[in-house]
Amino acid sequence: MADQTPILELEHVDKSFGPIDVLMDINLKVHAGEVLCLLGDNGAGKSTLIKTLCGVFKPTAGKILMDGKDVRFNRPRDAQEMGISTVHQFGGTFALMSIGRSFFVGVEPTRGWGPFKIFDRAKANEIAVRAVRDFGITRIEDGDRLVGGLSGGERQSLAIARAVHFGARVLILDEPTAALGVKQASHVLRIINEAKRRGLAVIFITHQVMHAMAVGDHFAVLIRGAIAADFRRGEKTREEITDLMAGGETMADLEASIESYEDTHEGRPPPPAP
Amino acid sequence: MGSFIGLIVVYVFFAIMGGGNFRGAPGFSSFLNFGSEVGIIALAVGLLMIAGELDMSVGAVVPASSLTLAIVAGDFGAPVGVAILAGLAVGILVGYVNGLLVTRTGIPSLIITIGTMFGVMGLTLGLTVLIHGSTGVFLVPDPLTKAIFGQLIGNMFQVSILWWAVFIAVVFFLLHISPWGNGVFALGGDRESARNAGIPTNRLTIQLYMLSGFAAAFVGVSQVMTFNAAQVAAGRGFIFDSIMCVVIGGVLLTGGAGSVIGIVIGTLTFAIVNQGIFFSGLDPNFGSIIIGALLLFAVMSNDRFRALALSYASGRKN
Numbered sequence: 001m002a003d004q005t006p007i008l009e010l011e012h013v014d015k016s017f018g019p020i021d022v023l024m025d026i027n028l029k030v031h032a033g034e035v036l037c038l039l040g041d042n043g044a045g046k047s048t049l050i051k052t053l054c055g056v057f058k059p060t061a062g063k064i065l066m067d068g069k070d071v072r073f074n075r076p077r078d079a080q081e082m083g084i085s086t087v088h089q090f091g092g093t094f095a096l097m098s099i100g101r102s103f104f105v106g107v108e109p110t111r112g113w114g115p116f117k118i119f120d121r122a123k124a125n126e127i128a129v130r131a132v133r134d135f136g137i138t139r140i141e142d143g144d145r146l147v148g149g150l151s152g153g154e155r156q157s158l159a160i161a162r163a164v165h166f167g168a169r170v171l172i173l174d175e176p177t178a179a180l181g182v183k184q185a186s187h188v189l190r191i192i193n194e195a196k197r198r199g200l201a202v203i204f205i206t207h208q209v210m211h212a213m214a215v216g217d218h219f220a221v222l223i224r225g226a227i228a229a230d231f232r233r234g235e236k237t238r239e240e241i242t243d244l245m246a247g248g249e250t251m252a253d254l255e256a257s258i259e260s261y262e263d264t265h266e267g268r269p270p271p272p273a274p
Numbered sequence: 275m276g277s278f279i280g281l282i283v284v285y286v287f288f289a290i291m292g293g294g295n296f297r298g299a300p301g302f303s304s305f306l307n308f309g310s311e312v313g314i315i316a317l318a319v320g321l322l323m324i325a326g327e328l329d330m331s332v333g334a335v336v337p338a339s340s341l342t343l344a345i346v347a348g349d350f351g352a353p354v355g356v357a358i359l360a361g362l363a364v365g366i367l368v369g370y371v372n373g374l375l376v377t378r379t380g381i382p383s384l385i386i387t388i389g390t391m392f393g394v395m396g397l398t399l400g401l402t403v404l405i406h407g408s409t410g411v412f413l414v415p416d417p418l419t420k421a422i423f424g425q426l427i428g429n430m431f432q433v434s435i436l437w438w439a440v441f442i443a444v445v446f447f448l449l450h451i452s453p454w455g456n457g458v459f460a461l462g463g464d465r466e467s468a469r470n471a472g473i474p475t476n477r478l479t480i481q482l483y484m485l486s487g488f489a490a491a492f493v494g495v496s497q498v499m500t501f502n503a504a505q506v507a508a509g510r511g512f513i514f515d516s517i518m519c520v521v522i523g524g525v526l527l528t529g530g531a532g533s534v535i536g537i538v539i540g541t542l543t544f545a546i547v548n549q550g551i552f553f554s555g556l557d558p559n560f561g562s563i564i565i566g567a568l569l570l571f572a573v574m575s576n577d578r579f580r581a582l583a584l585s586y587a588s589g590r591k592n
């Protein structure tokens with residue numbers, strides 16, 4: 001697998017916002033039929049990294065290769081047209097639009113011809129409702145309902161269902177399970193496995209070790225904008241991965257310091273940091 | 275729905291107060307004539323507001339376009355068709371500049387379009403005085419152009435009412451039927467998500483500003499054709515009037531929701547109050563009070579609609 005041409009590859013990618021360097025010298029390969037878990041502390045740069053991959057940001061320096069060829073995404077639509085489909089950490093649905101309309105923003109199904117193309121509402125509603133019901137959200141029956149009336153997890157499921165529906169080659173999920181219930185979260189993991197089986201490349205960002213270990217083939221850990229570790233399934237233990245996700249501080253050290261505090265303070269836990 | 279009840283109430287009120295004249299053709303023609311002009315602009319401004327932006331420059335584009343038309347045809351002696359195109363082009367150009375500034379600078383569109391409004395007003399006044407020597411230009415159009423843009427039907431109804439109907443049909447198609455409209459709602463709902471979903475947000479914003487510039491310029495053209503004259507001071511009323519019509523018609527000030535039917539109802543309501551007051555013999559200031567009250571009522575019920583829409587799920591769970 002490793003000697004095939006990766007679907008997506010980052011070469012020496014930097015990204016800065018004015019004087020703030022957020023990503024530094026990122027090198028990363030994503031293969032078809034593989035799940036890459038992108039791990040790291042809050043603010044490590046995970047979302048920034050995937051936004052440069054899907055055309056929201058342009059890299060300040062470095063190259064993005066798709067199938068070994070240099071590509072340049074000027075806007076998210078360019079990446080979409082190449083088969084890269086993304087669920088962002090925030091947003092992705094439109095509160096005051098109907099489920100069917102929200103699902104198809106930017107890729108509306110149409111009937112008719114020429115300048116008289118008509119938004120095919122029946123078709124949009126049917127596909128959107130079916131896609132979220134496949135997620136186990138069976139409370140939704142009417143595609144004309146407003147998205148704002150859904151719960152947070154239902155909205156998130158709608159966004160993920162959309163990405164899965166349009167993801168042709170690469171599926172990028174930025175903390176998709178954060179708002180989800182146990183049933184829906186495990187469904188997302190199932191979907192990731194299913195996408196992988198169909199030969200898609202999946203990039204999955206999560207803060208939950210269990211979720212990462214359940215589906216990941218390949219792990220990359222970001223610490224303050226640089227790749228601190230890049231390893232494959234089975235090469236590190238769960239404890240080692242947890243430590244890396246906490247930004248390099250070992251959990252064991254943290255636990256030890258809490259214990260020693262409790263020893264000297266009659267068993268009370270330390271007060272939260274101000 | 276609330277706006278439709280408002281329309282009925284307002285009409286019934288003035289039908290009683292305004293007497294037979296208001297209930298007959300003179301009343302209808304006066305509010306339809308007024309409504310058609312502000313209505314054409316309100317449709318385009320409404321689209322912009324659904325997309326989350328404002329356009330204050332329409333009030334300057336109306337006289338800019340009518341004076342361009344009158345000067346190009348009158349002072350420069352160009353054919354009227356060419357002059358009309360020049361007038362419309364001015365509106366489209368101002369819209370393009372608005373759109374470009376709004377998308378490139380990230381400064382709130384309220385500020386930008388107030389800026390372009392003053393710029394266009396100043397240019398219009400300066401150039402008119404420079405070229406024509408006064409602030410008003412007369413123009414007698416040929417019968418055919420007059421018939422198309424400025425005819426009075428039955429000596430009362432302006433042909434602009436028919437043009438308003440055309441605008442309503444086109445904008446209704448664009449917003450509610452074509453896939454393009456989906457992008458407008460998405461843009462007003464959440465600009466960043468809309469871009470992430472593949473909507474060309476900058477291009478769409480520029481298109482919307484060009485449309486509102488075009489609509490304002492169109493009204494400028496039809497005013498010259500109707501009144502055979504162009505005035506520098508004309509058009510200021512359209513700035514707030516168009517926003518009033520849109521808000522009374524139920525478009526959310528925050529963007530993301532609204533309808534063409536609503537905007538038309540809002541325009542009719544506004545026009546009926548505005549003209550009905552003269553038929554009723556009431557103090558004109560009383561009309562301003564009614565419009566103020568309508569506006570407050572509309573904004574409150576719009577907010578209620580929004581809250582209802584957003585709390586639908588939690589309401590069902592409890």
Ligand SMILES: Nc1ncnc2c1ncn2[C@@H]1O[C@H](COP(=O)(O)OP(=O)(O)OP(=O)(O)O)[C@@H](O)[C@H]1O
Pocket residue numbers: 017020022040041042043044045046047048049089
């Ligand atoms: N548009 C921006 N302008 C300036 N700084 C930014 C911008 N976007 C992100 N940053 C900075 O880049 C850093 C990384 O942000 P990013 O959102 O990529 O983190 P993350 O790894 O996704 O964190 P989280 O786990 O909290 O989602 C943060 O310090 C953030 O302040």
Ligand SMILES: [Mg+2]
Pocket residue numbers: 046047048089174
């Ligand atoms: Mg993030």
